[in-house]
Amino acid sequence: MHVQQYDPVELTDQHWHLVAPLFPDPLRRTDGKGRPRTPNRPILDAVLCILRTGAPWKDLPDRYPPRSTCHRRFQEWVPAGVLDRALGRLYELLADQGHFDLSEAYIDATFASSKKGALTFGKTKRGKGTKIMAVTDANCLPIAVHVASATPHEVTLVHDALDATFGFDLPRRLICDQAYDSDILDAELAQLGIEMIALNRKNRRQSQDGRPLRRYKRRWRVERLFAWLHNFRRLVVRWERHVENFLGMVQLGMLVILIRAAEQE
Incomplete structure:
Protein backbone atom coordinates (compact mmCIF):
# COMPACT_ATOMS: atom_id res chain seq x y z
CA MET A 1 0.00 0.00 0.00
CA HIS A 2 1.35 3.41 -0.96
CA VAL A 3 1.40 6.27 1.53
CA GLN A 4 -0.73 8.37 -0.80
CA GLN A 5 -3.60 5.91 -0.45
CA TYR A 6 -3.87 6.24 3.32
CA ASP A 7 -7.02 7.83 4.66
CA PRO A 8 -5.91 9.46 7.93
CA VAL A 9 -8.35 10.71 10.51
CA GLU A 10 -7.28 14.05 11.93
CA LEU A 11 -8.86 16.12 14.67
CA THR A 12 -10.92 19.14 13.69
CA ASP A 13 -10.42 22.36 15.63
CA GLN A 14 -13.60 21.56 17.55
CA HIS A 15 -12.31 18.09 18.43
CA TRP A 16 -8.94 19.42 19.53
CA HIS A 17 -10.54 22.10 21.69
CA LEU A 18 -12.41 19.30 23.46
CA VAL A 19 -9.45 16.98 24.09
CA ALA A 20 -6.51 19.42 24.39
CA PRO A 21 -6.86 19.77 28.20
CA LEU A 22 -6.73 15.96 28.49
CA PHE A 23 -3.15 15.73 27.21
CA PRO A 24 -0.38 17.24 29.37
CA ASP A 25 1.99 19.71 27.77
CA PRO A 26 5.25 18.02 26.73
CA LEU A 27 7.97 18.67 29.29
CA ARG A 28 11.29 20.21 28.34
CA ARG A 29 14.63 19.04 29.63
CA THR A 30 15.35 20.07 33.19
CA ASP A 31 18.58 21.77 32.12
CA GLY A 32 16.70 23.91 29.59
CA LYS A 33 18.80 22.65 26.70
CA GLY A 34 17.69 21.08 23.45
CA ARG A 35 14.94 21.94 21.02
CA PRO A 36 11.38 22.68 22.16
CA ARG A 37 9.33 19.50 22.11
CA THR A 38 6.74 19.00 19.38
CA PRO A 39 3.21 20.05 20.48
CA ASN A 40 0.66 17.37 21.25
CA ARG A 41 -1.79 18.07 18.42
CA PRO A 42 0.34 16.97 15.43
CA ILE A 43 1.57 14.00 17.47
CA LEU A 44 -1.98 12.90 18.22
CA ASP A 45 -3.00 13.37 14.59
CA ALA A 46 -0.09 11.13 13.57
CA VAL A 47 -1.01 8.37 16.03
CA LEU A 48 -4.64 8.54 14.86
CA CYS A 49 -3.40 8.10 11.30
CA ILE A 50 -1.64 4.88 12.34
CA LEU A 51 -4.76 3.80 14.24
CA ARG A 52 -7.13 4.40 11.34
CA THR A 53 -5.04 3.04 8.48
CA GLY A 54 -3.18 0.23 10.23
CA ALA A 55 0.01 1.45 8.52
CA PRO A 56 3.41 0.62 10.02
CA TRP A 57 5.14 3.50 11.77
CA LYS A 58 7.78 3.65 9.04
CA ASP A 59 5.07 4.58 6.51
CA LEU A 60 3.81 7.59 8.46
CA PRO A 61 3.26 10.37 5.86
CA ASP A 62 5.79 13.20 5.75
CA ARG A 63 3.25 15.85 6.75
CA TYR A 64 3.43 14.53 10.31
CA PRO A 65 6.36 14.86 12.75
CA PRO A 66 9.08 12.19 12.52
CA ARG A 67 7.81 8.70 13.28
CA GLY A 81 -1.96 6.77 32.23
CA VAL A 82 -2.72 9.75 29.98
CA LEU A 83 -5.20 7.79 27.86
CA ASP A 84 -6.91 6.32 30.94
CA ARG A 85 -7.42 9.79 32.40
CA ALA A 86 -8.53 11.23 29.06
CA LEU A 87 -11.25 8.59 28.77
CA GLY A 88 -12.31 9.20 32.37
CA ARG A 89 -12.60 12.97 31.94
CA LEU A 90 -14.43 12.65 28.63
CA TYR A 91 -16.78 10.14 30.26
CA GLU A 92 -17.55 12.65 33.01
CA LEU A 93 -18.25 15.36 30.44
CA LEU A 94 -20.64 13.19 28.45
CA ALA A 95 -22.31 11.87 31.61
CA ASP A 96 -22.99 15.43 32.74
CA GLN A 97 -24.57 16.09 29.35
CA GLY A 98 -26.82 13.03 29.73
CA HIS A 99 -25.34 10.96 26.91
CA PHE A 100 -25.09 7.66 28.82
CA ASP A 101 -27.94 5.29 29.64
CA LEU A 102 -26.82 2.78 32.28
CA SER A 103 -30.23 1.19 32.76
CA GLU A 104 -28.65 -1.68 30.86
CA ALA A 105 -25.26 -2.48 29.36
CA TYR A 106 -23.86 -5.10 27.04
CA ILE A 107 -20.58 -6.99 27.25
CA ASP A 108 -18.75 -9.11 24.72
CA ALA A 109 -15.29 -9.77 23.31
CA THR A 110 -13.69 -9.61 19.90
CA PHE A 111 -10.53 -11.37 18.71
CA ALA A 112 -7.43 -9.68 17.27
CA SER A 113 -4.73 -11.92 15.86
CA SER A 114 -1.24 -11.13 17.21
CA LYS A 115 1.83 -10.69 15.01
CA LYS A 116 5.57 -9.97 15.22
CA GLY A 117 6.47 -11.66 18.48
CA ALA A 118 3.69 -10.12 20.53
CA LEU A 119 3.82 -10.68 24.28
CA THR A 120 0.79 -11.61 26.41
CA PHE A 121 -1.20 -13.47 23.78
CA GLY A 122 -3.17 -16.69 23.85
CA LYS A 123 -3.43 -19.66 21.52
CA THR A 124 -6.87 -20.54 20.18
CA LYS A 125 -8.34 -22.49 17.27
CA ARG A 126 -8.12 -19.24 15.28
CA GLY A 127 -4.41 -18.89 16.04
CA LYS A 128 -2.58 -16.79 18.59
CA GLY A 129 -4.29 -13.60 19.54
CA THR A 130 -5.67 -11.09 22.00
CA LYS A 131 -9.17 -10.50 23.32
CA ILE A 132 -10.70 -7.05 23.46
CA MET A 133 -13.40 -7.06 26.14
CA ALA A 134 -15.79 -4.13 25.83
CA VAL A 135 -18.87 -2.89 27.66
CA THR A 136 -21.34 -0.52 26.01
CA ASP A 137 -24.30 1.33 27.45
CA ALA A 138 -27.83 1.28 26.02
CA ASN A 139 -26.81 4.00 23.53
CA CYS A 140 -23.94 1.95 22.03
CA LEU A 141 -21.37 4.18 23.75
CA PRO A 142 -18.34 2.45 25.28
CA ILE A 143 -18.08 2.57 29.06
CA ALA A 144 -15.26 0.05 29.65
CA VAL A 145 -12.52 -1.77 27.79
CA HIS A 146 -10.04 -4.46 28.79
CA VAL A 147 -7.41 -6.31 26.76
CA ALA A 148 -6.22 -9.81 27.67
CA SER A 149 -4.80 -13.04 26.30
CA ALA A 150 -7.24 -14.85 24.02
CA THR A 151 -6.91 -18.09 26.01
CA PRO A 152 -9.03 -17.44 29.17
CA HIS A 153 -12.77 -17.93 28.85
CA GLU A 154 -14.68 -14.67 28.61
CA VAL A 155 -16.68 -15.39 31.74
CA THR A 156 -13.44 -15.11 33.76
CA LEU A 157 -12.70 -11.64 32.34
CA VAL A 158 -15.97 -9.91 33.22
CA HIS A 159 -14.72 -8.46 36.50
CA ASP A 160 -11.55 -7.16 34.87
CA ALA A 161 -13.68 -5.44 32.22
CA LEU A 162 -15.95 -3.85 34.82
CA ASP A 163 -12.93 -2.73 36.83
CA ALA A 164 -11.74 -0.89 33.70
CA THR A 165 -14.84 1.31 33.43
CA PHE A 166 -14.15 4.90 32.43
CA GLY A 167 -16.22 6.21 35.34
CA PHE A 168 -17.40 4.99 38.73
CA ASP A 169 -20.95 4.12 37.66
CA LEU A 170 -22.00 0.51 37.12
CA PRO A 171 -24.94 -0.55 34.95
CA ARG A 172 -28.09 -1.91 36.55
CA ARG A 173 -28.27 -4.81 34.10
CA LEU A 174 -25.51 -6.57 32.16
CA ILE A 175 -26.68 -8.41 29.06
CA CYS A 176 -24.46 -11.18 27.68
CA ASP A 177 -24.56 -14.12 25.32
CA GLN A 178 -24.69 -17.78 26.32
CA ALA A 179 -20.95 -17.92 26.95
CA TYR A 180 -21.47 -15.87 30.11
CA ASP A 181 -24.14 -18.13 31.60
CA SER A 182 -22.73 -18.90 35.05
CA ASP A 183 -24.41 -19.18 38.45
CA ILE A 184 -21.19 -18.04 40.15
CA LEU A 185 -20.89 -14.93 37.96
CA ASP A 186 -24.60 -14.24 38.39
CA ALA A 187 -24.22 -14.25 42.18
CA GLU A 188 -21.04 -12.15 42.12
CA LEU A 189 -22.64 -9.48 39.95
CA ALA A 190 -25.75 -9.48 42.14
CA GLN A 191 -23.53 -8.48 45.08
CA LEU A 192 -22.50 -5.44 43.03
CA GLY A 193 -26.13 -4.57 42.36
CA ILE A 194 -25.98 -5.77 38.75
CA GLU A 195 -28.59 -8.10 37.25
CA MET A 196 -27.02 -10.42 34.68
CA ILE A 197 -29.19 -11.42 31.74
CA ALA A 198 -27.92 -14.24 29.54
CA LEU A 199 -29.51 -17.16 27.74
CA ASN A 200 -28.93 -20.50 29.43
CA ARG A 201 -26.50 -22.80 27.67
CA LYS A 202 -28.07 -25.82 25.99
CA ASN A 203 -26.73 -28.21 28.64
CA ARG A 204 -28.31 -26.23 31.50
CA ARG A 205 -31.86 -26.16 32.78
CA GLN A 206 -33.83 -23.20 31.42
CA SER A 207 -34.70 -21.30 34.61
CA GLN A 208 -35.05 -17.68 33.55
CA ASP A 209 -38.11 -15.52 33.33
CA GLY A 210 -38.86 -14.72 29.72
CA ARG A 211 -39.51 -11.02 30.34
CA PRO A 212 -35.93 -9.97 31.20
CA LEU A 213 -34.66 -12.09 28.30
CA ARG A 214 -36.43 -9.80 25.86
CA ARG A 215 -33.62 -7.35 26.50
CA TYR A 216 -31.25 -9.95 25.03
CA LYS A 217 -32.52 -9.07 21.56
CA ARG A 218 -30.73 -5.71 21.88
CA ARG A 219 -27.27 -7.30 22.08
CA TRP A 220 -26.62 -5.92 18.59
CA ARG A 221 -25.56 -2.72 20.35
CA VAL A 222 -22.26 -4.16 21.53
CA GLU A 223 -21.75 -5.64 18.06
CA ARG A 224 -22.20 -2.15 16.63
CA LEU A 225 -19.45 -0.89 18.94
CA PHE A 226 -17.10 -3.59 17.62
CA ALA A 227 -18.02 -2.61 14.06
CA TRP A 228 -17.00 0.96 14.86
CA LEU A 229 -13.74 -0.26 16.42
CA HIS A 230 -12.93 -2.37 13.37
CA ASN A 231 -12.98 0.78 11.26
CA PHE A 232 -9.63 1.39 12.95
CA ARG A 233 -7.51 -1.09 11.05
CA ARG A 234 -4.76 -1.10 13.68
CA LEU A 235 -7.21 -2.91 15.98
CA VAL A 236 -8.10 -5.71 13.55
CA VAL A 237 -4.61 -7.21 13.80
CA ARG A 238 -2.36 -6.57 16.79
CA TRP A 239 1.09 -5.46 15.64
CA GLU A 240 2.20 -4.00 19.00
CA ARG A 241 4.69 -6.22 20.82
CA HIS A 242 3.57 -5.05 24.26
CA VAL A 243 -0.07 -5.50 25.21
CA GLU A 244 -0.05 -2.13 27.01
CA ASN A 245 0.60 -0.37 23.71
CA PHE A 246 -2.18 -2.32 22.01
CA LEU A 247 -4.54 -1.33 24.83
CA GLY A 248 -3.45 2.26 24.24
CA MET A 249 -4.52 1.97 20.59
CA VAL A 250 -7.88 0.50 21.65
CA GLN A 251 -8.36 3.33 24.14
CA LEU A 252 -7.66 5.88 21.41
CA GLY A 253 -10.34 4.24 19.28
CA MET A 254 -12.78 4.52 22.18
CA LEU A 255 -11.73 8.15 22.65
CA VAL A 256 -12.58 8.97 19.03
CA ILE A 257 -16.01 7.33 19.39
CA LEU A 258 -16.75 9.40 22.51
CA ILE A 259 -15.48 12.58 20.83
CA ARG A 260 -17.95 12.04 18.01
CA ALA A 261 -20.73 11.54 20.54
CA ALA A 262 -19.79 14.80 22.29
CA GLU A 263 -19.80 16.57 18.92
CA GLN A 264 -23.48 15.77 18.53
CA GLU A 265 -24.33 17.79 21.65
Whole structure:
Protein backbone atom coordinates (compact mmCIF):
# COMPACT_ATOMS: atom_id res chain seq x y z
CA MET A 1 0.00 0.00 0.00
CA HIS A 2 1.35 3.41 -0.96
CA VAL A 3 1.40 6.27 1.53
CA GLN A 4 -0.73 8.37 -0.80
CA GLN A 5 -3.60 5.91 -0.45
CA TYR A 6 -3.87 6.24 3.32
CA ASP A 7 -7.02 7.83 4.66
CA PRO A 8 -5.91 9.46 7.93
CA VAL A 9 -8.35 10.71 10.51
CA GLU A 10 -7.28 14.05 11.93
CA LEU A 11 -8.86 16.12 14.67
CA THR A 12 -10.92 19.14 13.69
CA ASP A 13 -10.42 22.36 15.63
CA GLN A 14 -13.60 21.56 17.55
CA HIS A 15 -12.31 18.09 18.43
CA TRP A 16 -8.94 19.42 19.53
CA HIS A 17 -10.54 22.10 21.69
CA LEU A 18 -12.41 19.30 23.46
CA VAL A 19 -9.45 16.98 24.09
CA ALA A 20 -6.51 19.42 24.39
CA PRO A 21 -6.86 19.77 28.20
CA LEU A 22 -6.73 15.96 28.49
CA PHE A 23 -3.15 15.73 27.21
CA PRO A 24 -0.38 17.24 29.37
CA ASP A 25 1.99 19.71 27.77
CA PRO A 26 5.25 18.02 26.73
CA LEU A 27 7.97 18.67 29.29
CA ARG A 28 11.29 20.21 28.34
CA ARG A 29 14.63 19.04 29.63
CA THR A 30 15.35 20.07 33.19
CA ASP A 31 18.58 21.77 32.12
CA GLY A 32 16.70 23.91 29.59
CA LYS A 33 18.80 22.65 26.70
CA GLY A 34 17.69 21.08 23.45
CA ARG A 35 14.94 21.94 21.02
CA PRO A 36 11.38 22.68 22.16
CA ARG A 37 9.33 19.50 22.11
CA THR A 38 6.74 19.00 19.38
CA PRO A 39 3.21 20.05 20.48
CA ASN A 40 0.66 17.37 21.25
CA ARG A 41 -1.79 18.07 18.42
CA PRO A 42 0.34 16.97 15.43
CA ILE A 43 1.57 14.00 17.47
CA LEU A 44 -1.98 12.90 18.22
CA ASP A 45 -3.00 13.37 14.59
CA ALA A 46 -0.09 11.13 13.57
CA VAL A 47 -1.01 8.37 16.03
CA LEU A 48 -4.64 8.54 14.86
CA CYS A 49 -3.40 8.10 11.30
CA ILE A 50 -1.64 4.88 12.34
CA LEU A 51 -4.76 3.80 14.24
CA ARG A 52 -7.13 4.40 11.34
CA THR A 53 -5.04 3.04 8.48
CA GLY A 54 -3.18 0.23 10.23
CA ALA A 55 0.01 1.45 8.52
CA PRO A 56 3.41 0.62 10.02
CA TRP A 57 5.14 3.50 11.77
CA LYS A 58 7.78 3.65 9.04
CA ASP A 59 5.07 4.58 6.51
CA LEU A 60 3.81 7.59 8.46
CA PRO A 61 3.26 10.37 5.86
CA ASP A 62 5.79 13.20 5.75
CA ARG A 63 3.25 15.85 6.75
CA TYR A 64 3.43 14.53 10.31
CA PRO A 65 6.36 14.86 12.75
CA PRO A 66 9.08 12.19 12.52
CA ARG A 67 7.81 8.70 13.28
CA SER A 68 10.34 8.25 16.09
CA THR A 69 9.01 11.38 17.78
CA CYS A 70 5.38 10.25 17.43
CA HIS A 71 6.06 6.70 18.59
CA ARG A 72 8.10 7.91 21.56
CA ARG A 73 5.37 10.32 22.67
CA PHE A 74 2.72 7.61 22.36
CA GLN A 75 4.85 5.33 24.53
CA GLU A 76 5.10 8.15 27.08
CA TRP A 77 1.33 8.54 27.20
CA VAL A 78 0.59 4.84 27.75
CA PRO A 79 2.52 4.09 30.99
CA ALA A 80 1.77 7.56 32.35
CA GLY A 81 -1.96 6.77 32.23
CA VAL A 82 -2.72 9.75 29.98
CA LEU A 83 -5.20 7.79 27.86
CA ASP A 84 -6.91 6.32 30.94
CA ARG A 85 -7.42 9.79 32.40
CA ALA A 86 -8.53 11.23 29.06
CA LEU A 87 -11.25 8.59 28.77
CA GLY A 88 -12.31 9.20 32.37
CA ARG A 89 -12.60 12.97 31.94
CA LEU A 90 -14.43 12.65 28.63
CA TYR A 91 -16.78 10.14 30.26
CA GLU A 92 -17.55 12.65 33.01
CA LEU A 93 -18.25 15.36 30.44
CA LEU A 94 -20.64 13.19 28.45
CA ALA A 95 -22.31 11.87 31.61
CA ASP A 96 -22.99 15.43 32.74
CA GLN A 97 -24.57 16.09 29.35
CA GLY A 98 -26.82 13.03 29.73
CA HIS A 99 -25.34 10.96 26.91
CA PHE A 100 -25.09 7.66 28.82
CA ASP A 101 -27.94 5.29 29.64
CA LEU A 102 -26.82 2.78 32.28
CA SER A 103 -30.23 1.19 32.76
CA GLU A 104 -28.65 -1.68 30.86
CA ALA A 105 -25.26 -2.48 29.36
CA TYR A 106 -23.86 -5.10 27.04
CA ILE A 107 -20.58 -6.99 27.25
CA ASP A 108 -18.75 -9.11 24.72
CA ALA A 109 -15.29 -9.77 23.31
CA THR A 110 -13.69 -9.61 19.90
CA PHE A 111 -10.53 -11.37 18.71
CA ALA A 112 -7.43 -9.68 17.27
CA SER A 113 -4.73 -11.92 15.86
CA SER A 114 -1.24 -11.13 17.21
CA LYS A 115 1.83 -10.69 15.01
CA LYS A 116 5.57 -9.97 15.22
CA GLY A 117 6.47 -11.66 18.48
CA ALA A 118 3.69 -10.12 20.53
CA LEU A 119 3.82 -10.68 24.28
CA THR A 120 0.79 -11.61 26.41
CA PHE A 121 -1.20 -13.47 23.78
CA GLY A 122 -3.17 -16.69 23.85
CA LYS A 123 -3.43 -19.66 21.52
CA THR A 124 -6.87 -20.54 20.18
CA LYS A 125 -8.34 -22.49 17.27
CA ARG A 126 -8.12 -19.24 15.28
CA GLY A 127 -4.41 -18.89 16.04
CA LYS A 128 -2.58 -16.79 18.59
CA GLY A 129 -4.29 -13.60 19.54
CA THR A 130 -5.67 -11.09 22.00
CA LYS A 131 -9.17 -10.50 23.32
CA ILE A 132 -10.70 -7.05 23.46
CA MET A 133 -13.40 -7.06 26.14
CA ALA A 134 -15.79 -4.13 25.83
CA VAL A 135 -18.87 -2.89 27.66
CA THR A 136 -21.34 -0.52 26.01
CA ASP A 137 -24.30 1.33 27.45
CA ALA A 138 -27.83 1.28 26.02
CA ASN A 139 -26.81 4.00 23.53
CA CYS A 140 -23.94 1.95 22.03
CA LEU A 141 -21.37 4.18 23.75
CA PRO A 142 -18.34 2.45 25.28
CA ILE A 143 -18.08 2.57 29.06
CA ALA A 144 -15.26 0.05 29.65
CA VAL A 145 -12.52 -1.77 27.79
CA HIS A 146 -10.04 -4.46 28.79
CA VAL A 147 -7.41 -6.31 26.76
CA ALA A 148 -6.22 -9.81 27.67
CA SER A 149 -4.80 -13.04 26.30
CA ALA A 150 -7.24 -14.85 24.02
CA THR A 151 -6.91 -18.09 26.01
CA PRO A 152 -9.03 -17.44 29.17
CA HIS A 153 -12.77 -17.93 28.85
CA GLU A 154 -14.68 -14.67 28.61
CA VAL A 155 -16.68 -15.39 31.74
CA THR A 156 -13.44 -15.11 33.76
CA LEU A 157 -12.70 -11.64 32.34
CA VAL A 158 -15.97 -9.91 33.22
CA HIS A 159 -14.72 -8.46 36.50
CA ASP A 160 -11.55 -7.16 34.87
CA ALA A 161 -13.68 -5.44 32.22
CA LEU A 162 -15.95 -3.85 34.82
CA ASP A 163 -12.93 -2.73 36.83
CA ALA A 164 -11.74 -0.89 33.70
CA THR A 165 -14.84 1.31 33.43
CA PHE A 166 -14.15 4.90 32.43
CA GLY A 167 -16.22 6.21 35.34
CA PHE A 168 -17.40 4.99 38.73
CA ASP A 169 -20.95 4.12 37.66
CA LEU A 170 -22.00 0.51 37.12
CA PRO A 171 -24.94 -0.55 34.95
CA ARG A 172 -28.09 -1.91 36.55
CA ARG A 173 -28.27 -4.81 34.10
CA LEU A 174 -25.51 -6.57 32.16
CA ILE A 175 -26.68 -8.41 29.06
CA CYS A 176 -24.46 -11.18 27.68
CA ASP A 177 -24.56 -14.12 25.32
CA GLN A 178 -24.69 -17.78 26.32
CA ALA A 179 -20.95 -17.92 26.95
CA TYR A 180 -21.47 -15.87 30.11
CA ASP A 181 -24.14 -18.13 31.60
CA SER A 182 -22.73 -18.90 35.05
CA ASP A 183 -24.41 -19.18 38.45
CA ILE A 184 -21.19 -18.04 40.15
CA LEU A 185 -20.89 -14.93 37.96
CA ASP A 186 -24.60 -14.24 38.39
CA ALA A 187 -24.22 -14.25 42.18
CA GLU A 188 -21.04 -12.15 42.12
CA LEU A 189 -22.64 -9.48 39.95
CA ALA A 190 -25.75 -9.48 42.14
CA GLN A 191 -23.53 -8.48 45.08
CA LEU A 192 -22.50 -5.44 43.03
CA GLY A 193 -26.13 -4.57 42.36
CA ILE A 194 -25.98 -5.77 38.75
CA GLU A 195 -28.59 -8.10 37.25
CA MET A 196 -27.02 -10.42 34.68
CA ILE A 197 -29.19 -11.42 31.74
CA ALA A 198 -27.92 -14.24 29.54
CA LEU A 199 -29.51 -17.16 27.74
CA ASN A 200 -28.93 -20.50 29.43
CA ARG A 201 -26.50 -22.80 27.67
CA LYS A 202 -28.07 -25.82 25.99
CA ASN A 203 -26.73 -28.21 28.64
CA ARG A 204 -28.31 -26.23 31.50
CA ARG A 205 -31.86 -26.16 32.78
CA GLN A 206 -33.83 -23.20 31.42
CA SER A 207 -34.70 -21.30 34.61
CA GLN A 208 -35.05 -17.68 33.55
CA ASP A 209 -38.11 -15.52 33.33
CA GLY A 210 -38.86 -14.72 29.72
CA ARG A 211 -39.51 -11.02 30.34
CA PRO A 212 -35.93 -9.97 31.20
CA LEU A 213 -34.66 -12.09 28.30
CA ARG A 214 -36.43 -9.80 25.86
CA ARG A 215 -33.62 -7.35 26.50
CA TYR A 216 -31.25 -9.95 25.03
CA LYS A 217 -32.52 -9.07 21.56
CA ARG A 218 -30.73 -5.71 21.88
CA ARG A 219 -27.27 -7.30 22.08
CA TRP A 220 -26.62 -5.92 18.59
CA ARG A 221 -25.56 -2.72 20.35
CA VAL A 222 -22.26 -4.16 21.53
CA GLU A 223 -21.75 -5.64 18.06
CA ARG A 224 -22.20 -2.15 16.63
CA LEU A 225 -19.45 -0.89 18.94
CA PHE A 226 -17.10 -3.59 17.62
CA ALA A 227 -18.02 -2.61 14.06
CA TRP A 228 -17.00 0.96 14.86
CA LEU A 229 -13.74 -0.26 16.42
CA HIS A 230 -12.93 -2.37 13.37
CA ASN A 231 -12.98 0.78 11.26
CA PHE A 232 -9.63 1.39 12.95
CA ARG A 233 -7.51 -1.09 11.05
CA ARG A 234 -4.76 -1.10 13.68
CA LEU A 235 -7.21 -2.91 15.98
CA VAL A 236 -8.10 -5.71 13.55
CA VAL A 237 -4.61 -7.21 13.80
CA ARG A 238 -2.36 -6.57 16.79
CA TRP A 239 1.09 -5.46 15.64
CA GLU A 240 2.20 -4.00 19.00
CA ARG A 241 4.69 -6.22 20.82
CA HIS A 242 3.57 -5.05 24.26
CA VAL A 243 -0.07 -5.50 25.21
CA GLU A 244 -0.05 -2.13 27.01
CA ASN A 245 0.60 -0.37 23.71
CA PHE A 246 -2.18 -2.32 22.01
CA LEU A 247 -4.54 -1.33 24.83
CA GLY A 248 -3.45 2.26 24.24
CA MET A 249 -4.52 1.97 20.59
CA VAL A 250 -7.88 0.50 21.65
CA GLN A 251 -8.36 3.33 24.14
CA LEU A 252 -7.66 5.88 21.41
CA GLY A 253 -10.34 4.24 19.28
CA MET A 254 -12.78 4.52 22.18
CA LEU A 255 -11.73 8.15 22.65
CA VAL A 256 -12.58 8.97 19.03
CA ILE A 257 -16.01 7.33 19.39
CA LEU A 258 -16.75 9.40 22.51
CA ILE A 259 -15.48 12.58 20.83
CA ARG A 260 -17.95 12.04 18.01
CA ALA A 261 -20.73 11.54 20.54
CA ALA A 262 -19.79 14.80 22.29
CA GLU A 263 -19.80 16.57 18.92
CA GLN A 264 -23.48 15.77 18.53
CA GLU A 265 -24.33 17.79 21.65
